[in-house]
Amino acid sequence: MQALGAAGIAAPSPSRKRILMLGGTGFLGPATVEAALVRGHQLTLFNRGRTRPGLFPDLEKLTGDRDPRKGEGLKALAGRQWDAVIDNSGYYPRMVGASAKLLARAVKQYVFISSISAYAEDSEEGADETARLATIADPTIEQMGPDFAYFGALKALCERAAAEAMPGHVTVVRPGYIVGPDDPSGRFTYWPVRVDRGGEILAPGEPADPIQFIDVRDLGAWLVKVVEDGTTGVFNATGPEKRLGMGELLAACQRATATKGALTWVSADFLDKQKIELPIWAAYWGKTRGSHTRRVARALHAGLRFRQYDATVKDTLAWYKTQGPDGRVKLAGPTPEQEAALLAAWRRDAPTSPAPGR
Numbered sequence: 001m002q003a004l005g006a007a008g009i010a011a012p013s014p015s016r017k018r019i020l021m022l023g024g025t026g027f028l029g030p031a032t033v034e035a036a037l038v039r040g041h042q043l044t045l046f047n048r049g050r051t052r053p054g055l056f057p058d059l060e061k062l063t064g065d066r067d068p069r070k071g072e073g074l075k076a077l078a079g080r081q082w083d084a085v086i087d088n089s090g091y092y093p094r095m096v097g098a099s100a101k102l103l104a105r106a107v108k109q110y111v112f113i114s115s116i117s118a119y120a121e122d123s124e125e126g127a128d129e130t131a132r133l134a135t136i137a138d139p140t141i142e143q144m145g146p147d148f149a150y151f152g153a154l155k156a157l158c159e160r161a162a163a164e165a166m167p168g169h170v171t172v173v174r175p176g177y178i179v180g181p182d183d184p185s186g187r188f189t190y191w192p193v194r195v196d197r198g199g200e201i202l203a204p205g206e207p208a209d210p211i212q213f214i215d216v217r218d219l220g221a222w223l224v225k226v227v228e229d230g231t232t233g234v235f236n237a238t239g240p241e242k243r244l245g246m247g248e249l250l251a252a253c254q255r256a257t258a259t260k261g262a263l264t265w266v267s268a269d270f271l272d273k274q275k276i277e278l279p280i281w282a283a284y285w286g287k288t289r290g291s292h293t294r295r296v297a298r299a300l301h302a303g304l305r306f307r308q309y310d311a312t313v314k315d316t317l318a319w320y321k322t323q324g325p326d327g328r329v330k331l332a333g334p335t336p337e338q339e340a341a342l343l344a345a346w347r348r349d350a351p352t353s354p355a356p357g358r
């Protein structure tokens with residue numbers, strides 16, 4: 001993993017912070033730890049010791065469970081003090097409420113990692129942090145539901161639980177797709193890997209369809225800055241800074257490999273009828289028109305910076321190629337056979353004029 005965050009955040013910070021991470025060994029956690037270490041901060045990780053327990057052998061590790069009802073629960077945190085906590089692993093309001101109440105006098109700042117999915121809808125273009133949040137009929141439910149349907153509303157409730165426990169001291173960060181080297185989801189990674197395979201490539205929608213994501217290293221570096229600056233409030237955290245089209249992302253994938261391949265753009269209408277979802281892309285119409293157009297002016301003002309998306313693409317492909325057959329990444333998206341069948345169906349059914357309603 002590259003130790004440096006976004007451009008300019010490499011030198012040690014003049015004020016050393018004691019940072020507690022609830023989590024720390026998955027994807028965003030390690031990138032944040034790396035960025036914090038570069039800045040000279042002191043870190044403690046709290047987790048169950050199951051996910052990559054060998055990571056960061058030199059850091060202080062506390063073992064426990066976010067769920068106070070399980071095992072020793074949060075006991076390992078009692079009686080300690082930190083400057084800030086970064087909560088990466090909060091999914092249920094009861095558990096986020098428990099850690100925020102326990103830490104209310106032990107930390108000055110609670111940084112809660114929420115999600116852009118916390119919003120009620122994706123149809124509005126250019127929505128900012130004031131957009132309506134998702135709700136759920138039973139706020140005590142502790143499962144994600146079919147197709148992760150409850151995830152966003154539960155994140156919104158977690159945000160509230162943290163804010164109620166530590167009013168005025170909470171930083172809510174709502175990332176879009178977090179991507180880059182080490183991403184276990186295989187979603188963004190699908191694109192550079194697919195282009196690298198070459199041949200005829202199914203490209204979704206239209207080249208100008210907007211696409212947003214954030215390099216995990218940029219997000220990690222910014223979380224550290226937010227702690228250094230004591231920044232509180234609610235922030236969308238996705239990028240890049242200027243609107244990017246799916247065609248530009250795929251062109252970056254082509255620049256990253258000698259293989260290139262040939263793009264065949266397949267309409268959103270066709271993909272919708274086939275009930276096919278392509279990784280990270282969303283149709284630029286109807287209910288998903290605003291999905292990749294979230295405003296990030298607040299986070300930019302608070303110092304969020306993005307590396308060139310070409311670097312994200314290149315580094316992701318290079319990292320993927322270092323993964324052996326046992327690597328932890330299974331690519332999202334269609335298999336080569338499914339993609340070929342879709343392209344054949346598209347050639348059969350392709351409309352000669354644009355679909356209505358776009």
Ligand SMILES: NC(=O)c1ccc[n+]([C@@H]2O[C@H](COP(=O)([O-])OP(=O)(O)OC[C@H]3O[C@@H](n4cnc5c(N)ncnc54)[C@H](OP(=O)(O)O)[C@@H]3O)[C@@H](O)[C@H]2O)c1
Nearest residue numbers: 023024025026027028029047048049050051066088089178
């Ligand atoms: N990936 C995306 O595109 C995306 C987009 C938007 C928001 N987000 C949010 O970003 C955050 C980052 O996720 P990440 O997985 O990369 O974080 P991470 O901090 O790198 O990894 C998750 C950590 O949580 C620990 N953990 C899990 N369950 C636990 C429990 N019950 N008690 C104690 N520790 C527990 C895991 O260790 P053990 O298993 O050893 O306990 C692991 O260290 C999440 O909140 C996610 O919802 C992600």
